[in-house]
Amino acid sequence: MAGQTLYDKLWSRHLVKERDDGTALIYIDRHLLHEVTSPQAFEGLRLAGRKPWRLDTNLATPDHNVPTTLKERSEGNAGIVDPVSRIQVETLDDNCTSFGIEEFRINDARQGIVHVVGPEQGATQPGMTVVCGDSHTATHGAFGALAHGIGTSEVEHVLATQCLIQRKMKNMQVRVEGELGLGVTAKDIVLAVIGKIGTAGGTGYAIEFAGSAIRDLSMEGRMTICNMAIEAGARVGLVAVDETTVEYLRRRPFAPSEEYWDAAVADWRELVSDDDAPFDKIVELDAAAIEPQVTWGTSPEMVAGVGAQVPDPAAAGDETVQRGVSRALEYMGLHAGQQITDIQLDKVFIGSCTNSRIEDLREAAKVAEGRKVADSIKLAMVVPGSGLVKRQAEEEGLDKIFLEAGFEWREPGCSMCLAMNADKLGTGEHCASTSNRNFEGRQGYGGRTHLVSPAMAAAAAIAGHFVDVRDFGAEGAANDDSQVQEA
Amino acid sequence: MRKFDRHQGLVAPMDRANVDTDLIIPKQFLKSIKRTGFGPNLFDELRYLDEGYPGQDVATRPLNPDFVLNQPRYQGASVLLARRNFGCGSSREHAPWALEDFGFRVIIAPSFADIFFNNAFKNGLLLITFDEATVDRLFQEAEAEEGYRLDVDLESQQVITPSGETLTFEVDAFRKQCLLEGLDDIGLTLKDADAIDDFEKRHRQARPWLFRQAG
Structure with missing residues (x-):
């Protein structure tokens, strides 16, 4: 008998009753x-x-x-x-x-x-x-x-x-092998995946993310990736259990008590796809080839490497896709052939369920340290994902780094990811955002969202426009302003 | 849930792919704690020329004359013809609530996003998937012929066009039964309460750490 995928195992462990209607x-x-x-x-x-x-x-x-x-x-x-x-x-x-x-x-x-x-x-x-x-x-x-x-x-x-x-979903494996370049993060992996398979590419599937580049990620990086599975159309994103998973959970308040810990861990270790498990679809990416990503349109699949140009609608697939790209460029106030790095920004948002955990804040702080937010940026805000993330960041002095650089340091919540509270974009404003959706009006009426990683958002805040964070050395920050200007 | 058996209605073609749930009902309207009253704000950012907010009298707002649902010929539309990946994005059930409240009963598209698809059926909407070529043809017909109506019969799983052409569609048997009978799924599931209890006992025995409190 063929092996089972991780999704198959999870499904069968929770199956109460199968009905005749499927x-x-x-x-x-x-x-x-x-x-x-x-x-x-x-x-x-x-x-x-x-x-x-x-x-x-x-x-x-x-x-x-x-x-x-x-x-x-x-x-x-x-x-x-x-x-x-x-x-x-x-x-x-x-x-x-x-x-x-x-x-x-x-x-x-x-x-x-x-x-x-x-x-x-x-x-x-x-x-x-x-x-x-x-x-x-x-x-x-x-x-x-x-x-x-x-x-x-x-x-x-x-x-x-x-x-x-x-109803049971189909199985897709997204395999990302190799090593990520310096400054390239989990966010860039998932944006690259969405760019490759499209926002409906995962519809009807549970996507398991696998491969050495996924294994090398921390739990927080894995969460960033699974978080955006829905942006590829898949309701479910998965990563197999390994030592990283087990270590993350040890001694957390709701984790299994000492009495059950060993039994729980033994049980968890079965939660991997069998070697011979069949997938309905396999997608492969080379981690080393992934650049820092920036979305230029109004759907997460409208994404490119930071070194690229805004695409020409005429070269974009069938007529429906072409119309979508034209409409997106009009809404975003961009034109075909424009360099991504020439997009001028008004606001920067570091936060959301995609990228507001401690490692995200550390990455952004590393870029912001010793630098200043550009004068042209009206608001750069950092919104920790929880009160405990905020406390941890403050213990590490990250709040001071952000505040000294000119970022606002806020209280936890969803904030400007969807702007249900008072944090929002004005009409026509461009925002470098670490959130997950660049839909029309998502971050405020007429607002223009560009999805990026925390490090890319911080670098954009400093430069006032998108820059390749890989050209933005974390060391000697105070002295490399000239490099920033050129980038 | 409202029953659905057969529906004949005016078709409005919305020629745009990847219509997301933020576009269907923008976030400021999700603050309501009710299930009703979302219709006036369906497609708010496309329908009106100004920014909407909850509790506003929409009668005083400037309409976008170019938006399909504002055109006189589509007034009273109850069948929405849409493009691929309709309903992508957020899981907000406010999206089907708004569509239903506006007066839509049927949505036809080449594909729908999963969560939206599921939410829509739980609110008495019938979602029909046809291949791209068929949807293209329906778009052409609906745009060419004013007053274009479709007759949708769930029991026989057929859509009948004004020229008498019959298109057959697929629908999941469970969802079909729920729509035809207007069934409440919770009531149905609770008929299996004993099976759930049995499962829960076995699950607790196998993995006691998943149960924080005794009893």
Whole structure:
């Protein structure tokens, strides 16, 4: 018999019942909640007189609407200026209280972006099924967990039944072999993958990221990659369990207790695809050939290496694609043939569930240290992914590096990734952003988003336009301004 | 959930690939804690010439005359014809809520994003996938003929065009049954409560660390 993929193993471990119509009931081990996609689900439970099936699987935190300035945050929920946002956060608090669900509230040090908080607490573990009413739940697949976003009806379904009705996905392996160049990161890998397979390339698949370049990544890098599987159309991104996974989880608050630790680790080590496991599709990339990536359009697949030029719509595939590229260039205020490095920026955002963890902040700080944000940049902000990431960064003095360079140092939340709070772009403004979506209006009405890695965002903030971070030596920062200007 | 058996309606062609859920319903409208009332803000950034915010009276806002749903010939449309990868991006169920609230019952495209596809069926919308060539042809017909309507019959899985042509579509048996009967999936799943209980007992025995509290 042919071997099983990691996805096949996770699926069969959670299969409650197969039905004649080809659907299956799948058991859910961890359900993460936030304020935006849960209120209608709780209301549905209430209207039907239902109770949560199992309380201890749920963990909630407000993240999308929370303000990120210290002044507003110091007042807790009362500091949320927009009354509609405030009601949504208060509704989460009320629902968690009345149903008995554990929540890290707005000013709990453990609050943060739900996809940063879950792993940080050890609430995301190998072999789990993890769901959340948020498409970036794919993040948790970095742990060898079967994790994906769901809609609000499914949030209610999981609360009421601890299960989801699913159909099995197909298996895709994205194999990235070789060593990344200096200054090239997990973000660049995943953007390059999306550029290669397109935003619908993974539709219907669970993507397992494999190969030596993935094995060499830290858990945080693996999370960045799985986070954006959805931007390639795949609900699920996965990385097999190895020593890096096990070490990351040791002694985290929600991790298995000492009593079960050895048994859990032994169980986790089975969470790899068998050597002879068949994949429906295999995509290969050479890590050494990946350049720092920058998106130039309004879909994450509209991406190029920093050394490239904005493409010509006439050379871009069929008529539908050509029209899409033309419309994107018009929206972005760019023209074909323009150098990526000539794109002038107005704002810089370092944060989001893709890139707001401690290693992301360290990479950005390494570039920012001893340098100044360009005068032409109206706002450069760093938004840590959680209160604990913020605390860690401050212990390492990263906040001071950012503040001295002219960045703003904010409180944790989703912030300008989707601009549901007060952090947003103005019409026509270009932003170098470490987030995950460059859709029209995503970061603010008429705003123009360019997706990049944290190091590329920091370098762009200093230069005022995109630069190749590989030309931007981390050492001797104070003395290499001339190099920056030329870049 | 509202039942769906047969629907005949005016077709609006939206000629744009990769329509994402941010475009379907922008984030400022996700702050609502209700399931209804999103229709006036469907495609907000394409439909209006100004920036929208929750609670606004949309009647006073300047409309974008070029946007398909603002054209007089498409008023009252209930079948949306779309391009590939419709509904990509965020898992926000506010997207199907907005489409349904606006009055759409059927969306036809060459492909849909997975999460959106799933969310739409849970809200009484029927999503139909046809190959690119068929969708191209429907676009041409809908644009050429004012008042172009399609007759969509879920039971027989057929779309009938004004010229009498019949196009057969595929639909998952479970989703079809839910739509035809307007079934609540939670109620259906709870019929298997014993199977879930049994699974949970075995799962707890095999992997006790997944259960934080006793009982």
